Amino acid sequence: MAYLELIQIEKHYDSFHALKNIDLLVEKEEFVVFVGPSGCGKSTLLRSICGLETVTSGKIILDGRDITGIHPSKRNVAMVFQNYALFPHLNVFDNIAFGLQLQGLSKADVRRRVERAATLLHLETMLDRKPKQLSGGQRQRVAIGRCIVKQPKLFLFDEPLSNLDAKLRVRMRVELLNLHYETRNTVVYVTHDQVEAMTMADKIVVLQDGCIEQVGSPMDLYERPVNKFVAGFIGSPQMNFLEGRGSGSAGGETLFVSGGLGTLKLPLVAEAVKTDQALTVGIRPEHVELEPGPPGCTVKAVVNIVENLGGETYLHVEVAPEIPLIMVKLHGSRGPGRGERVVLQLPADKIYLFNAEGSAIPVRLLN
Ligand SMILES: Nc1ncnc2c1ncn2[C@@H]1O[C@H](COP(=O)(O)OP(=O)(O)OP(=O)(O)O)[C@@H](O)[C@H]1O
Ligand SMILES: [Mg+2]
Structure with a gap:
């Protein structure tokens, strides 16, 4: 049994059919990347996994448990958005610790988890700073830190680097990969960026119009696209x-x-x-x-x-x-x-x- 299973997922927004018969298996510790043109359903699928959208039909199984009807807060998944909202009046430590304090962990446990996340993310010297005293990349790392400390079963990232400038994106990409290698988290990651998809993914999922066109390793898709759409979408400049x-x-x-x-x-x-x-x-x-x-x-x-x-x-x-x-x-x-x-x-x-x-x-x- 795969770690995450999406089984025949359908999503309708009134008359609009946003996700069509999505079947996908994600193994534990895998880094899976969703790509596809704007509006193809990447965010909808990610939001369905974390519970911010309810699917019209189908099943979502995480680590053997059917989470399809479970409240987002009880799914044990953490999501990082493109527009990461930090609390401006809280310092880095409290921003990272925010979710934990709600979970009722002891003060010592909270401190231990925040400090470990801060070390992984190279934020240990910035714990007292407010968000406005941080660069864009540092703020994004705080948002990621907030997810790490929750120790979720699954990380969901929706274009987390797209607001950063080109240089910072490259650095953050490497840092995210290092983090993945160190923590062996299972990650589902949405991006528009070819390089991110090709270099970060164990497995790429190409979506179009709410359907999965092809699933495979980056080199599978590059060398053996099943159709013209995937052939044109994977690889830059395009075929x-x-x-x-x-x-x-x-x-x-x-x-x-x-x-x-x-x-x-x-x-x-x-x-x-x-x-x-x-x-x-x-x-x-x-x-x-x-x-x-x-x-x-x-x-x-x-x-x-x-x-x-x-x-x-x-x-x-x-x-x-x-x-x-x-x-x-x-x-x-x-x-x-x-x-x-x-x-x-x-x-x-x-x-x-x-x-x-x-x-x-x-x-x-x-x-
Ligand atoms: N609440 C909603 N009501 C109706 N239609 C919606 C709603 N949310 C999304 N959609 C539609 O569903 C489709 C998929 O949207 P989604 O946000 O998943 O696209 P995406 O692949 O993430 O695109 P992008 O790359 O631009 O972020 C789009 O056509 C969008 O207009
Ligand atoms: Mg989107």
């Missing part, structure tokens, strides 16, 4: 898509026809592709090469825009006027300039195919 049609096969190769491109011979066997079916070819910017390499196919292009970031360079190239620009990610700062002609190399083992419904089509390499 390039070329729209066209299948045109049978020649010598085992799959033929792909696209308006401005003509026929591309993909050195891939894709038995499921029928002649004249709508087909999308997907390739990630970091997998497009400009020098001949492993077997694949080639596409002529002209560089339209160059974005040089120092450590890496993004080229936006035009392959045909009617086709959206393709993005190429290069290491370093050297590369062709605007207007230069290039030949894109698409390695066969990095090419994805999707059908008209967006589902990934199984392929194998020729030979």
